[in-house]
Every structure is written in C-alpha cells, then in structure tokens.
Amino acid sequence: MTPSPHRFDLQSIGAGLPVTGARDQLEAAARTGAMVVTAPPGTGKTTLVPPLVANLSGGLTLVTQPRRVAVRAAARRIASLDGSAPGGPVGFTVRGQRQVGEATRLELLTPGVLLRRLLAEPELPGVAAVVLDEVHERSLETDLLLGMLSEARQLREDLLVGAMSATLDAQAVAGVLDGAAVVDVPSALHPLSVEYAPSPAPRLDARGVTRDYLDHLARTAVRAQAGSGADALVFVPGAREVDELVSRLEGLIGHGGGDEVEVLALHGRLPAAAQDRATGGRRPGEPPRIVVSTSIAESSLTVPGVHLVVDAGLSREVRRDRGRDMTGLVTVSASRAAADQRAGRAARLGPGRAVRVFAESDLVGMPAQSPPEITSTDLTDAALWLACWGTPRGKGLPLLTPPPPAEIAAAESTLHALGLVEEDGRPTARGRRVARLPVGVREARALLDGARALPGREAARQAAEIVAAVSDDHRPVGADLPRLLQELRSGRAPGADRWARERDRLARIAREARTPAADGEPVPSFTGVSPAEKAGAVLALARPERLARRIAEGSRSYLLASGTRAALPEGSGLLGSDWLAVWEVQRADGRAADGTGAVIRTAAPLTEEDALAAGADLLVTERSATLDSGTVRARRRRRLGAIELASTPVTATTEDAVPAVLDHVRSRGLEALEASESAGRLRARLALVRRELGDPWPAMDEKSLLARLETWLAPQVSARTTTLSAVDATSGLRLLLPWPEASELDDLAPERLAVPSGSTARIEYPPPEAEDGRPVVAVKLQELFGLAETPRLVRGRVPVLFHLLSPARRPLAITDDLRSFWDGPYREVRKEMRGRYPKHPWPEDPWEAPATARTTRRR
Structure with a gap:
C-alpha cells in the first residue's frame, strides 16, 4: 500500500509570519495554475508559499533560489519548521550537493539546476509545480526560466507555475505567465530608524573599494553595534571586501576591550558549513554577532536575529565592454531598491536601525533598480540554452527583456565556432550534450x-x-x-x-x-x-x-x-x-x-x-588591397582572427582594385575621387532634378552616393586603375539615371542655356548638399536685349537667376525678372556704363535693340 503523500502543517510553519494573513488569497491564486506573489523581505513568503503550493499541487514542487547558500538556508528553515531534516519531505539540490529522498515533496534548487533539468525533460515529468523566487533580481537564468516555464505550461496544463519577489513589476511577470493571478502581501515592518555616516575618504577608486573607506566602515560598524547587544548585518559588495572587513573588525574588537562580539563572513565562496553558521542565527548563550555579507543576504535569505544593518551602499554587478569583448564584475553604487531592502532587514522582528555609510545626497544619484543581467552579460551560455529550447536567439519566447540583438548574435557566432550550433542557430548533437x-x-x-x-x-x-x-x-x-x-x-x-x-x-x-x-x-x-x-x-x-x-x-x-x-x-x-x-x-x-x-x-x-x-576555426587566408599613392597594391595574408601570421605581395587584379578604391573613397569622402569637372556638373544637375521631382531621380548627396558605390563607381574600376583621377566618375553617375526618364535630363536641367544673341551660356547649378539655391547663368547684358520672360528649368519649376555682366565680365546686376530690369534699373546701368564702354551698344530701348555679343564697330 502506497503511503499518503506528506502534508505540511501550514499553521505551524506560518505562525507569526505576515504572509499568513494572505493565505486564502494565495491558495485561490495557486488553484488558477499560475500566480505572482509580491511581498517585502521578511514577510515569510519563502517560508510559507512553497509548502502551501506543495499541499495544493499533490506532487513534487520545485522552488528556485538564486544562490546555493539561499537554497540550503531555505531548505533547512522549512524542514526545521516541519519537524524534519533536509532530505526528507524537504530536500535541496545545488551544484555538487543533493539531498533528496523518496519522501521529498518540496525540492529547493538553484535556477541553473532547474534550467538544465528543463532542457533535458521539457515536460518535467513527476513535477506538479514550480515556483521561481526572487524574480526581482532579474538574473539571466531566472529570466529565461520564466519564459520557458510559460511555454512548458502549454505542454502541461496541470503544471502550476509561480513567481515570487520582494519588488517587481507584477503585471509584467503576470503577462509572461499568460495572465497569472497576482497576490500582493503588504509590508509588516516594525519602526525603522535610518542614519547616514558618510566617509571623509572616497568609497571607490580605480581599483575598487578604497582601504580608507573600509577602515571607516569598520569603525562605524563597531560604534553602531557597541553596547546594543544586537546582532548586526553589514553589507559590502564582494567576497574580497567581506574578508578584508572581517579582518578589520576582528582587529578593532580584539584591541578595544568591552563586550565580546563574534564576527562572521557570508558570501558564496565559503564552505557550506561556514555559510550555514552565518545564516543559522545566534544560539542561546552566544555573544552578539556581526555578520559581514555580500548582497546574498539582501533578499534571497534571512539572517535571523538582526536588528542593526550597516550598509556600504555598493554592489558588484556584471558589466560588458562590447568593443573589447570583455565581461566582468564591477563595483558600483547599489540601487535605491537594494538600499531599501537592506535597511528593512533590521526591522523584521522589532524596532530596527539602519546606518548607511554614505551621504544622504548619494541616495538620490543611485539608480532606482539594477539593470537586468540579460542586458549586460556575456550571452554565450544563454544562446545555447535558447537554441536547445527551440527558440534560437530568444525569438518567440516570452521574456521580460529580450536579449540585445548584437550580443545574442555574437554569442551565437561563438557557439558556431565551438561546434555547438549550426549556421542557422540550431544546436548540434554536441551542443545538446553540453547544454545539460x-x-x-x-x-x-x-x-x-x-x-x-x-x-x-x-x-x-x-x-x-x-x-x-x-x-x-x-x-x-x-x-x-x-x-x-x-x-x-x-x-x-x-x-x-x-x-x-x-x-x-x-x-x-x-x-x-x-x-x-x-x-x-x-x-x-x-x-x-x-x-x-x-x-x-x-x-x-x-x-x-x-x-x-x-x-x-x-x-x-x-x-x-x-x-x-x-x-x-x-x-x-x-x-x-x-x-x-x-x-x-x-x-x-x-x-x-x-x-x-x-x-x-x-x-x-x-x-x-x-x-x-x-584556433583552427579562426584561421583565414585572404587577399587584401590598399590604394597607396594612387596605386593599388595587393597582398595575400594568412591570419588567426586579427593576428597576421604571414603577408606576401601579389599582382593586383580587378577583384583587388575595386574594394581598395571603394574603401578609400568611403574613408575619405567623395573629394578623394579627384573627379572631373564634368562629373561635378552632372551631379549638381541631377541634385536639382531630384530636389524638385523626387523619385525615381537618384539622390546626389554624399551620404547617398557613398552608400551606392558598388552600383556606380565599382564598374569604372579595373586592374589598370592606378590613380583615382583615371576613374570615370561621370560615366559612373550616369549609371544611376532612371530609365526611361534619363532621356529628359537635358530638357529638365540642360548644361547650357541658349540666349537671344545666338550663343549659349553655361548654367551653374547649386551644390548637391544645398537645400535650396538657384541655377545661375552669368552672361553679358547685351546678349539678352529683348528677352522679357526669364527661362525656367525642371518643367517650369525653377527660374534661372541671371548675373548680368559688363563687357569686362564684371557683375552689373542680378535678377530673375528681366522684364522689370529692362523697364527700370537698366536706365541707371546704361547711364553709368555707356561712357566706360563706348564700343558696346547701350540703346535707350533695350526691347528693340538686337541682342549681340559683339562691339558696335564689328556690327
């Protein structure tokens, strides 16, 4: 006969916990199949909600905690309240350690362990419920699990999925879980006093936390704890700072006399026994304690008996230098949310005191929340997990924050080089083994x-x-x-x-x-x-x-x-x-x-x-060419990534010349072309037509032409191209002309304008980058006698601007209204010029005089 599954005594486990007041709402939410629980640190959500879900689910319930020390502490706490030992009804699994038995109904584990279990068995056979705790920390693995479990529920409609957090956007998480029920457990903190004790020395320098600041932090912690009899929790950013501060505190306490105080370290690199000692609370008859911890005691686990918190206001976070392909932990100011959670640890069991060892003005400059890890870390591992889940690059997977496109593409490229994914992003057989x-x-x-x-x-x-x-x-x-x-x-x-x-x-x-x-x-x-x-x-x-x-x-x-x-x-x-x-x-x-x-x-x-x-996958043999003093020079190179192993000169071909010329022009701009005058004039003509008529006439600004070099410039380059001046840019630009509209160009924007004297004058068009500007014709005044209507170009849209010249080709007037000029200003010009240039005609009636480019005698 199969024994009935273990049921947890929720009344005993939840005694005195604020979250117990929301038990009915929690049970109702759990029965919907998906739930989101928000509760401040210290309300008891990690203690009560997992056994509550386990009782309702009727099977094995998995609960994640973001760190191994938090997994063991939570398992030990729940098992103790249940009257059992870890490995019985309550078990846990972390890297390198597993305590789970046949009677286990509640298994606590790290997100990494659950993620690999999910990849191996997406339907999670034998599991009735999964609860992700501390979702607000936005760790990469927890973010991915949230999306994967949302999809797993489509395979397993009976699978209960929950998410818990101290502070988070509950509606966003509920949306990922397809409309999960939300339960908000209010805070039940006792009175909390907050003080500030900034250091005269800077907290950080180029190497990280300064020694002078650690000295000040140690003295502040000792003074704050002295005579209070309270256990204190001191927050510093990393394991190195924990160890250094512990050493300083032991030195101060050992030489200062007074009450005995035990100083303990708490960080993820300590042996399990040392971690358990720090998180187990003070035993009867033991002296007060100062526990120096990283952020692991911020929200994911509780250090019992603490009534004093001393906070350095610093955090160790992942940062990625994309340009140099470097990812590492850097010490930065903690977020305001983290500072509030740390301070709240002092007021869980009674009135508490928080000493912030930074200036109150620093709090204003702290970020509201820490950035999600998915936006700042190396995504190589994540890219493989996503590929094995069937959602390469995260495409289609519901996520609170999608992976940055450039980062996930780079990660996928790395995986391909390692032989773990195919070119299309699908995992290889080897990749599937490695992912687990x-x-x-x-x-x-x-x-x-x-x-x-x-x-x-x-x-x-x-x-x-x-x-x-x-x-x-x-x-x-x-x-x-x-x-x-x-x-x-x-x-x-x-x-x-x-x-x-x-x-x-x-x-x-x-x-x-x-x-x-x-x-x-x-x-x-x-x-x-x-x-x-x-x-x-x-x-x-x-x-x-x-x-x-x-x-x-x-x-x-x-x-x-x-x-x-x-x-x-x-x-x-x-x-x-x-x-x-x-x-x-x-x-x-x-x-x-x-x-x-x-x-x-x-x-x-x-x-x-x-x-x-x-590095065999990075070995490349290639030809490269450059333009040196107008000559294309080619080399054959063998390189390991960016490391050049060998370089040999070879005869340049057209295939070498084209990229060399195009790269040279891209880097230096169109002026590097040494283009002919005819190319510049054609470009200006086309620019005016484009400005007035738009498509299909091509854009002639520099940015547009540089973007289309392969279309118009490349065909003009050959292996015989030794100087840029030899490149026929005019013919190249004509390749951009639309067909059949190209036949209209000389009518829309002619190179020269016929004038009444029988000659033609060159039209100077505005530069291509000009947003306005008019085509200009500079011509001797006498050549326009009798012309009343100003010529217009581009289907009559743009009037020509005449620069009327003297016989010495100096400007006399500028106009685009010839009729008004002949009837008015011309008289003043005639009066002044007829004596200076008597050999040229200056008739009283310019309307009747024949236009001419000659002098009076020659006529």
Missing part, C-alpha cells in the same frame, strides 16, 4: 576536449584542474595561471580546498561525458609538453578568440585574435612568452596597461602550433 552539463559552455569545451587532447591516463584530471582554477575567483599573481596551479596543487594558495572539490567534480563530469558519440568528434592535436603549455592549450579551447601573440620582442603587450590589445602586468612570470591563451582581460589605463587600455589578468603560455590548432 552543470558547467559553463566555454568551460565545458575546455574540459571535454582537453580531457581527450591531452596525453596520458590523467588527462581528465589535468583538464579539470585547469578549468577549476579559472571557474572560480582565483586571481593568479602576474596573470600567471601555471604558477597558480602549482600553488593550488600544493595547498598554499587561498581557496585550495574549494579548488580541489571543484577539480574532482569536473573530472567526474569529464569521465562521465566520454561516450562513443563524443569520442567520435574531432579534437585538436597538441604538441606542447610542459605543464604550462598544456594549461595554455586547454585554456585556448575555451576562448580561442583570446589567443594572443606578443606585439614585439621585449614587449609586454599582446594582440588578441579578437582584435583587442592588452598587456601583461609588470613582473609577470609570463613575460617573454610569444603566444598566450588569455582567460580574463580587464580594462585599465596608464602604465599598467602599457598604453593598450587593458590588462591581462589570467593567462598561460602555449606553442604557436597549439595556438593554431586550438
């Missing part, structure tokens, strides 16, 4: 191919050592990864135990991934024999675009295959290496970057042969 591995895409490529490419029985372990060293925040001295590996193996480097655990996990993954299908896929053959060169070869498999060659003998600057330049730190053990496989690059200025704008933070040397093998 609990490791990043680049790391997976290095791990799996490295395990097969390295010689010997320990290849999987060696590849795992290298990948484990770059997967965590192990910062090698002088960017020297081989040296770091030696220190990690010996146990001397900080975090060596953590590295060893990750090495063993990765080695196990590499061995389990060895299948006949995988073994049939090609891998590079490496020649490097030293441990350092082997490390470089494996690293190159993960980031072939960051293969780098030294710029010059004795230089510490390198050119990466991606086109970025970066420098090794001074004194690096890698100086002198001709080739490097670079893992991490960071923007920098001044001497540290050797003028390149970036510093190499993690790298390993490798042989040129291994660089070419690992």
